[in-house]
Amino acid sequence: MKFLPLILRNSWRNRRRTLLTIASIGVSMCLLGVMIAMYSAFWLSKPKDNQALRLVTRNRVSLAVFLPLAYQQQIEKVPGVRLTMIDSWFGGVYKDAREARNNFPRFSVEPEKLFPMFSEWTIPEDQKQAFLHERTACVIGRDLANTFNFHLGDRIPIRGDIFPGDFEFIVRGIFDAPSNSDIMFFNKEYIDQAMPERRRGQVDTFYVLIDDPQHSSRIADSIDAVFRNSTAQTKTESEQAFVVGFLSLLGNVRMFLVWISAAVMFTILLVSANTMAMSVRERVREVGVLKTLGFTQGTILGLILGEAVAISIAGGAVGYLISTVLLKGVQRSPMGGFLPSLRVVDPLIAAVCILLAASIGLVSSLVPALGASRATIVEALRTTD
Amino acid sequence: MAIPLSYNLRNLVVRRTTTMMTALGIALTVAVLLAVLALVNGLRVTLSSSGDPRHVIIMRKGATSELTSLVTRTQFQDLKFKAGIANGADGQPLASLELITIISLEAEGSGTGDNVTIRGLMPAGIAMRHNVKLIAGRWFQQGTNEAVVGKSLADRYPDARLGKKLRMGRSDWEIVGVMDAGRGAQESEIWGDVNQVAADWNRVLYMSSALVEATDAAARALVNSINDDTRLDAGAELEQDYFARQTQSATPIEYTGIFVAIIMAVGSSFAAMNTMYAAVARRAREIGTLRVLGFSKLSILASFWIESVLLAGLGGVLGCLLVLPLNGVTTEVGANFSQLAFGFQVTPASMVAGVIFAVALGSVGGLFPAASAARKEILTALREI
Secondary structure (H helix, E strand, O other), X not given: OOOHHHHHHHHOOOHHHHHHHHHHHHHHHHXXXXXHHHHHHHHHOOOOHHHHOEEEEEEOOOOOOOEEOOHHHHHHOOOOEEEEEEEEEOOOEOOOXXXXXXXXXXXXXXXXXXXXXXXXXXOOHHHHHHHHHOOOEEEEEHHHHHHHOOOOOOEEXXXXXXXXXXXXXXXXXXXXXXXXXOOEEXXXXXXXXXXXXXXXXXXXXXXXXXXXXXXXXXXXXXXXXXXXXXXXXXXXXXXXXXXXXHHHHHOOHHHHHHHHHHHHHXXXXXXXXXXXXXXXXXXXXXXXXXXXXXXXXXXXXXXXXXXXXXXXXXXXXXXHHHHHHHHHHHHHOHHHHHOOOOOOOOHHHHHHHHXXXXXXXXXXXXXXXXXXXXXXXXXXXXXXX | OOOOHHHHHHHHHHOHHHHHHHHHHHHHHHHHHHHHHHHHHHHHHHHXXXXXXXXXXXXXXXXXXXXXXXXXXXXXXXXHOOOOEOEOOOOOEOEEEEEEEXXXXXXXXXXXXXXXXXXXXXXXXXXXXXXXXXXXXXXXXXXXXXXXXXXXXXXXXXXXXXXXXEEOOOOEEEEEEEEEOOOOHHHHEEEEEHHHHHHHOOOOOEEOEEEEEEOOOOHHHHHHHHXXXXXXXXXXXXXXXXXXXXXXXXXXXXXXXXXXHHHHHHHHHHHHHHHHHHHHHHOHHHXXXXXXXXXXXXXXXXXXXXXXXXXXXXXXXXXXXXXXXXXXXXXXXXXXXXXXXXXXXXXXXXXHHHHHHHHHXXXXXXXXXXXXXXXXXXXXXXXXX
C-alpha cells in the first residue's frame, strides 16, 4: 500500500497516453455498463414490490387465442387472489400504421380496476372519475401525451382490426408512471358493444393481483390447475416473465447482449494490454535501477500490475458514469416499457463495472509485468529502448 | 518528396506486437458492425426471396401485416373472378384465402415459448408458391386437422416434427409433412387447411388475407384495379413489396448495432492514437534524420498518417476475416409478432463498408500524432533518445 503514490505517479507520467487509455476504456466500458444493467434488469433483478404482486393469465396456445370471460370468477376463487382485471390487446390502427410512433400499445380494460391494479401509477382523482363514468373515455400515459401533444378532451380515432370497427376515444385522464408510458387504456364495454354477439366476452389476458409476492408461483400454478381439463388451458406467469417473454419477439436478445459484451471486453483487454506493454517497454532500464536499489521481483510485479489496475479502474469509473446517461435514454425509449426494473443508478452494477475493469487491467498487464520483473539487472540496465 | 510506403510497412512489421494488438482492437469493432449488417442482410435476402413477382397480396385497407388484416369470405368471392388473375391447372383462378395466426412453441433447450406463424390456406395457395417443395411426408388433406411444417421450424421446435401432434386453437393437429422453401419466410411457418384453422380458432367470417397470382406481367395492373374497386374495399400490393416492408422489423437491431459499433470505434480510435503517439515518440530521431535528409514537414505528416491508415486498414481486413465464419449461421428474429428464421449473410459490399469504416477510424486517430510528428524541430528531435 505504501507504493500507491509511486504507482499513481508512474501512471501519470505519460499523461497523454494515460488519458487516451482511460478514455478508450471508458467509452467501451460505458457500453458494457449499459448491457450489464439491461441484462440484470431482464433476467436477474427481482421485480419491484408492486410488479411482484401481479400475475398474467393467458391462453396456453398463444396470445392470439382468447379466453372465455367466465374464467374471471373462477380465478378470483383461487386463494391468494385479491383482484383480477380483463386486459385485452386491442391492436388497431391510429392514422397510418406505417409510421412507427403511431403503433403505441392500446388495451381495453375494466376501468375501475386499472389503478388499483397498477398502484404505482398516479392520476388526479377527478380525471379518474371521469374515466370511470364515460364509456368512450380513455386514459393515456404522460409519455404518449407528450409524443402527440394530446390534451384532456382530445379525441383519438382508432380503427380496430382484431376487434373490427371504427372507434373514437376521448382523453379524460393522463397518468404518470415510473417507467415508459407510451400507452393507452379504454373501457372494454365500449368495444364489446360494437362486437357481434359471438365475439363478446372474449378476453386476451387476465391481470391478477395477489396478496403476497412469496406465493406468486404457487398461485400461478393453482390458477392453471383449475383449467387443466378445460378446452382452453391457461398459462399464468409473473408480469415480469410475461413482459420478458414479449422481448423474445425481437430475436435472441440475450445472445445479442452476451456476444457484444464479449467483443467489448476483449477490445478493452487489448487496449489496456497495449498501453501497459508500451509503458513497460519504455521503462526496462528503470526496472533495472529499482532492482539495483533492492526492490524484489514481487514488488516490481505489483507496481506494474497496480498501475494497470489503477488506469483501468479510472476507465471503468468514467465508463460507468457515461453509462448512466445512456441508461436514462434507454429508460425513456420504447425499450423502457420492457424494463420496468431498470435502475439508472445501481451501486451493485457500478461495483460490477469497476471490478470488471480492474480484473481486465490485471489480466492485460500480466505478460509485460512478468517479463519486466523477471529480467536480470544487467539485462535491464543494458537495454536502450 | 514523399517518404516511400515501404518505410511505413516495415515500421509496422518491426513493432509486430503493438501493431497486432491495435489492429485486433479495430478488427473487433469492425466485426461487431459487420455482424449486425450481416444479420440485417440475411433478413432482407430471406424476405425478398419469399415474394413472387406475379403474386398480389390482398389485405384490409391500411393493414400493415397479415396478422392485423381482415378479409371476409364475401370479399374473397368477389375478388376471385377479377380480370388478370391466372388460372391453375384445374381451370380455377389461382386465388387463396388465408388465415394467419400464431401459437407459442418451445424451442429446444430454451424453456420459453416463441410465437410461430400458423397459415391456413387453400389448395391454390400451395400450387401458387412455386418455391415451396415437400421434402418429407405428404401434404395435409382438406377437411382434416393435419398440418405441414417448414423445415427450419421443424429443426428448432421438437414439438413440431413429423408425426407429432400439436395443440393449436382448440384441438390437436397432426404433422404429416415437412416443406422446404429455399430461403423463404415460409420455412418458419406451419400450414393447414384454411377452413379447419378457421374452425379451430372460432373465426367464421373474417380471414386474414388473400393471395392471387396474376397472368404474366399483369400484376401491377391487378394491384391498381383492386385498389380502385370501391365496392371491394380492400388494399392490394405486390407480394414482393409486402415482404420488402417487413424488413423494417430489423431496423431497431440495425440502429442499435451501428450505435454500438460507433461507440466502439471511438474507443478504438483512442487506442490507435495511443499506438501512433508511441510510434512518433520512439522514432523522434528518425524523424529528425528524415528532416535532415530533406523531407518536408508535410511528407512526414503524410507518412505517419498513412501508417495509421494502414494499421486501421489491417484491422478492417482482420475484422472481415473474423466475421466470415458467421456467414450462413441461422438465427431468428421476431417479425410481426412471430419468429422468422434466416441465415447471416456477409456480403462483399458490407465487407468493403467495414474496411472503409476502419480506415475512417484510423485516419481520425492518426491525424493528431502525425501532426505532432511533423511539428518536431530538427535539432530537438535529433537530440532525443
